[in-house]
Amino acid sequence: MTEPDLVVRARRAWVDGTWRAAQVAVTDGRITALDGPVPAGTTVLDLADDEVLLPGLVDSHVHVNEPGRTAWEGFASATRAAAAGGVTTLVDMPLNSIPPTTTVEALAAKRAATDGKLSVDVAFWGGAVPDNLGSLGPLHAAGVRGFKAFLTPSGVDEFGHLDAEQLETALAEVAELGSVLIVHAEDPADLHADGALGPRYADFLASRPAVSERHAIARVIDAMRRTGARAHVLHLSDAGSLDLVRAAKAEGLPLTVETCPHYLALRAEDVPSAATQFKCCPPIRDAGNQDLLWAAVLDGTIDAIVSDHSPSTADLKNTDFGLSWGGIAGLQLGLSVVWTEARRRGIALEDLLPLVTTGPARVAGLDLGVLREGAPAHLVAFAPDQERVVDVRTLEHKNPVSPYDGATLAGAVRTVWLDGVTIVEGGAVTAPGRGHICA
Numbered sequence: 001m002t003e004p005d006l007v008v009r010a011r012r013a014w015v016d017g018t019w020r021a022a023q024v025a026v027t028d029g030r031i032t033a034l035d036g037p038v039p040a041g042t043t044v045l046d047l048a049d050d051e052v053l054l055p056g057l058v059d060s061h062v063h064v065n066e067p068g069r070t071a072w073e074g075f076a077s078a079t080r081a082a083a084a085g086g087v088t089t090l091v092d093m094p095l096n097s098i099p100p101t102t103t104v105e106a107l108a109a110k111r112a113a114t115d116g117k118l119s120v121d122v123a124f125w126g127g128a129v130p131d132n133l134g135s136l137g138p139l140h141a142a143g144v145r146g147f148k149a150f151l152t153p154s155g156v157d158e159f160g161h162l163d164a165e166q167l168e169t170a171l172a173e174v175a176e177l178g179s180v181l182i183v184h185a186e187d188p189a190d191l192h193a194d195g196a197l198g199p200r201y202a203d204f205l206a207s208r209p210a211v212s213e214r215h216a217i218a219r220v221i222d223a224m225r226r227t228g229a230r231a232h233v234l235h236l237s238d239a240g241s242l243d244l245v246r247a248a249k250a251e252g253l254p255l256t257v258e259t260c261p262h263y264l265a266l267r268a269e270d271v272p273s274a275a276t277q278f279k280c281c282p283p284i285r286d287a288g289n290q291d292l293l294w295a296a297v298l299d300g301t302i303d304a305i306v307s308d309h310s311p312s313t314a315d316l317k318n319t320d321f322g323l324s325w326g327g328i329a330g331l332q333l334g335l336s337v338v339w340t341e342a343r344r345r346g347i348a349l350e351d352l353l354p355l356v357t358t359g360p361a362r363v364a365g366l367d368l369g370v371l372r373e374g375a376p377a378h379l380v381a382f383a384p385d386q387e388r389v390v391d392v393r394t395l396e397h398k399n400p401v402s403p404y405d406g407a408t409l410a411g412a413v414r415t416v417w418l419d420g421v422t423i424v425e426g427g428a429v430t431a432p433g434r435g436h437i438c439a
Contacts, residue, residue, distance in 0.1 A: 002027050003039045006420055008379055009046045010053035014353055015371045022053065026377040029419035033373060047381050051414060054353065055371050056088025056120075056378030060145075060360035061234065061258065061306040062331060064090075064122075067113045068098025073311045073398050079119040080429045081309075081332040081396035086413040088120050088378035089438065090331075091364045094127035094148050095159040096310075102127040102159075104138045111437060118435030119423060121378075123364060128170040128181060129160045136173050143439075145364040146180035146232070151216045152188040155281070155326060161188070168223045175229035180365070182232040185216035186282055197322030199274035204321035208283050213238040221248045221255065230254040232363055235308045237263045237282040239292030246301055256363055258304040259293055261337040262328050266403060276317045276324035278403045280310070298351060304359035305352070307334045314401050329402045332395050336409040339384065343410055349384055366438065377420035386412040396429065 004025035013022035015034060025033040025042075038044060047053055059082065066074040082090050092110065094101035101107050101124060110124060126144035128136060136147060149170055150161035162170060167183075174181045190212035197203045213236065220231050221244060233245070236259045248255045262278075268286045271278045278284060296302045310327025318324045330337065335356060342352055357369030368376065392405035416424035423431045 004032055004042055007038050007042055007044045008053065008417070009044060010051070011047070011049065013053035013371060014055065014350070017354070019052070019350065022371065024053065024371060024377070024379065026420035029377055031371065031373055031375050031377050034371065048383070050385060051381045051383050053371070054086065054380040054382050055357050055369050056380055056416070056418070057086045057335060057356045058089045058361040058364070058366065058369050059087045059306050059331065059334065060091040060304065060364045061308045062090045062092055063096055063310045063327065064092045065096050067109055069096050071313055072096065075114045075117040075122070076432070077396055077398040078309070078331060079117065079122065079435055080432055083119045083416055083424050083429050084396050084413065084427065085332040086335055086380040086382060086416060087331065088380070088416065088418055089123065089361070089366065089368055090120060091123045091125055091145055094125050095154060096156050098158060100127050100159045101125065101144065102129050102132045104142050107139060107142050107144065114437060116433060118437070119429060119432040120418060120435045121438050122435060123366065123438040125182065127159060128162065130162065130166055131160065133166060133169050133173065137177060140177045140179050145366070146182055147174055148182045148184070150184040151219070152184065152186045152191060154184070164219060167219065168227060171223050171227040171229035171231065175227050180230040180232055182234055183220055184235070185220060185233050186212040187215035187219070190215060193322055195322055196320050199319050199321065201268060201271040201273070201275070201278065201321060204279065205268055205283050205285070207322070208281060210238040210240050210285065213282055214241045214244065217241050217244050221253065224248070224253050224255065233257040235260050235282065236302070237285055239289045239296065242292065242296045242301055249301070256303040257301070258306050258360070258363065259297070259302050260306060260308045261330055261334045262403065263293055264290065264297070264305070265337045265341040274319035275403070276319065276321055277401050278328070279321055279324055279326050280308070280328045281326040294345065294347070297355065298347070302355065304363050305334070305338055305355040306360050307331045311397060311399055311401065313399055317401050329397050329399065330404065332397060333390065333402070333404050333409065335382070335413065336411040337404060339411040340409045377417055379417040380413060381415035383412045383414055385410065388412060
């Protein structure tokens with residue numbers, strides 16, 4: 001048997017849904033053992049007593065924006081931010097890049113744009129838009145993990161949204177392909193955002209009422225019944241939609257749902273005037289709604305917690321909630337943001353881990369987020385009790401805009417291994433450029 005290149009020892013490692021001591025042996029980038037003797041001469045790294053060993057996180061909802069809007073973010077900066085946040089695999093959204101990933105040619109442009117820039121592994125979603133319905137097969141064959149659709153205007157002209165008939169057409173097509181439709185579920189008939197709204201967050205919140213999510217999710221579920229398709233609801237913010245999701249799952253429909261750190265940690269009543277770094281769609285809602293989202297995290301209704309990292313340049317975050325860009329930058333901070341709020345609520349770290357590892361991996365059809373023999377040696381040393389104050393200027397994100405600036409967060413990613421190679425040490429990215437495109 002080939003001797004390991006490295007052994008990482010931890011008193012507490014997250015293995016098979018529980019904490020236990022482990023000696024993770026790595027050979028040629030794969031985990032080859034979790035226990036057993038360590039051959040003489042093997043490099044052994046012992047985690048500190050205040051650290052736990054986690055599998056690399058998976059974030060299935062990231063807007064990298066390259067090519068076309070690389071000033072907003074790009075593969076180099078986004079994957080460095082992911083690495084610093086313990087995310088070893090991300091799945092790139094088909095917008096807001098130009099061209100969007102709605103053709104095989106656009107996917108090829110995406111892949112070409114990654115050359116030499118990836119610090120973590122990357123996979124891609126395709127897009128389902130009015131112009132490519134009926135021809136999703138070539139994109140599926142080219143390797144996208146599924147297809148994103150909007151039921152309301154996306155915010156960029158080059159990525160059109162689907163009406164009710166087109167939604168059903170898209171679901172039928174992805175069912176035939178054995179793929180998944182991931183859906184931005186807001187009903188445009190319920191939205192009132194059109195032009196300037198001013199600096200008051202309450203006016204923006206009123207423009208995108210919770211009922212818009214309920215109506216859109218109900219439409220998706222109805223179309224799933226008729227088509228037999230698998231669907232995934234993106235960035236759920238409305239807790240009032242959860243009973244629809246629970247009923248659909250109880251019925252046996254292949255529906256999954258995600259929420260995001262900002263919905264679990266930020267509250268509408270705390271958003272300052274003109275603070276458009278808090279703007280996202282659907283919006284951050286109130287504390288009572290947040291409590292119900294947490295209940296759904298704990299009871300298993302919510303399958304994944306992902307960043308929906310959707311950054312822009314600072315000039316697009318002006319003081320008007322109607323006119324500023326709707327997206328939150330949080331890729332690097334996701335685990336700490338969620339863990340800080342969970343700890344405040346008395347929720348254990350182990351209750352979160354499936355939702356940031358295997359949960360998003362399964363959404364994207366990836367066999368990742370685990371510590372087991374044969375798995376890629378994507379490892380994270382995390383210090384749950386270390387606190388720090390966020391200085392947005394020190395983050396790896398390309399633009400220093402984030403609602404978490406100045407926040408005190410618990411939990412620090414100290415070391416990250418990608419395929420058994422150290423890429424983050426002391427919380428800093430030390431070996432960029434070692435990532436790959438997922439097969």
